[in-house]
Amino acid sequence: MRGQRPLSPQSNQQQSEKMKLAQTAIKKRTSKPNFFTTYRTHVIISIIIGIIIIVVLSFTKQIKEYIIINQSEINSHNSQGYPYTLGPNNFFHNVTLMQAKTLFKNDFTQQINVEKCKVPINFEIPTYFNFKESYPNCSHTIFNQGNCSSSYSIAVSSAFSDRVCKLNQTQQLSAQNLLSCDGKLNQGCTGGHITRSAEYIIKHGLTTNECHPFRGDDNFQECTKALEKCQRFKANSFCQLQNKDDIKRDIINRGPVVAIMQVYKDFLVYRDGVYQVLEGTPRFHGGHAIKIIGWGEQNGYQYWIIENTWGTSWGTEGLAKLAMDGFIDLSLQALSIIY
Template identity: 30%
Template sequence: MKLFFIVSLFVYSINADEYISSDLEPLTDEIINAINALNTIWKAGKNFDGSNKIEMDKLIVTHEETFNQHFTNKTYSTKLREHTPETFDARVVWPNCTSIGKVYDQKKGYPSWIYAAVGSIADRLCIQTGAEIDVEATVEQIIRSNGGFNSKYNSANIGQAFNYWSKKGIFTVKSSKDSSCLPLSSKCNQNDFKLDKYYKVTVESPDIWLDKMRDIMVNGPLPAYMEVYSDFPSYKSGVYQSVSHRFLGMHNVKLIGWGVENGVHYWLVTNSWGTEWGNEGFARIRIQRATFGVQSSMPSVTFELVKTPSAIPKLYQQDQLFCLA
């Protein structure tokens, strides 16, 4: 693929008269009809089992946060960039890593950042080491401990979590009973689980969009934040590009690949709004400069297994514990 490919993706823009009214409420029949009347490159429809009573403040951040967390830039060579394929799907490339294709659900009021963060670590740990993580169990115990993340709905910064793991490292944990026994929870005794392995975590951020693509190809899915507008909750099919000016807040998703539909280039995205939303929980979002922020840092993690006993921390926090499936 040539370098001019990615440049051509940013040329398209929507005319001012192709936006829906900002007065339309999310998830209503009125907003769905208004979106579809534009006959754009995607279709709206009823999500969340047809309900328009979803508490959107539990799904997205309703206030501004500093999501841009700057990590060391990771740049791939021009030669590697030029070999980026036109389509890619991490679920197909790594079928044994089932966390990549799993859609999680924020119905409990848990924030999107924790599913994107824990999910991408689970994906990449599986790809790089073969270890499979129980994402739901890990999310539950991190929410319970709330160590340094401020997990009130979506008020945390996803970069804060990756900074924490890069400083502290992570442990994989084996349960000697069943998955309902979470480390150090009221359901467990100290002997009900044991530490498995300890990994140092390195966090970098791919530089340009072709580097982000290459990073996904080499290491696995990337977590990303996006601006959410009033039309996005009604996304159903096609390649999404916002047709609304009404800003609802910020949200975290996972980029698991990319492709082309009718000449339109898109990111393949895993959301955390359950399988009743979108295309069974997935979305195709147009690749353009503003979609995930011009300067947005997408944490790219790699792991180093620590085998020397003296180099393994004797003390740990629950937020470092990732439950093995």
């Protein structure tokens, strides 16, 4: 019987290569990457996005639930020697930041160019002036705008009313007349532009507050009747004041002016002193209309005296002192309505 023929060196080599190929195939099958290895980048990105969404939703919830009047924050501020103090008021009682943000939907103008005022400069500017003190017969009601973004209509009608009063007509003119009847130019309780309000007064005039009392809503149905039965006072023109001295001279010469300011969180609980914006204070988007009635200086700070639209429990009987320099340059946003 013949024995098996021994494998040739070439056959051994072929067998060895086949075994290596088989082992390689097995390794490829057994070393197939798992789900995390394959989709690691996608998983990480998804986790990051999820965290961001959670943080944003949490922050949004905090804003919705954050009550503006926080006595501990007020006490902390007042203990640190700032040039102004804070305090609670009725207007923002139990109001949240989310609710308050709907109040600031006012602006200066939509026009590209507003005519610049030509202000007489042939008299000295005093270091202190307050229209209410100089013309006590024109010290009218300080309005409470309520849950209505109507500061534009109140500030404009109030400033124009003061100017009419300065010329011996003491009746207060109607902010409600602007709010209810200016629907084609402005948006009622959802905000408006002070130049458009001035345009309305030029074209249609304002009734008295006695004839068309302020209610703080934008009921348009009563507009026609109010215009038909009441005396109206029309403006002649309006213009934009270009600097601080022009604002002062115009207030002395004609009466209060209207301005748009940006509102910061602590301004909602302002009580007294010269208000300035502290670094890091959150700001609301949108603008708020105010009436500038004078100016002065306190502890080295020059300030504007402004009349607000949040009732007399806010600020100093509804008034505030705003630092002239720092957070806002009112000289670029002041409107003179000429009677």
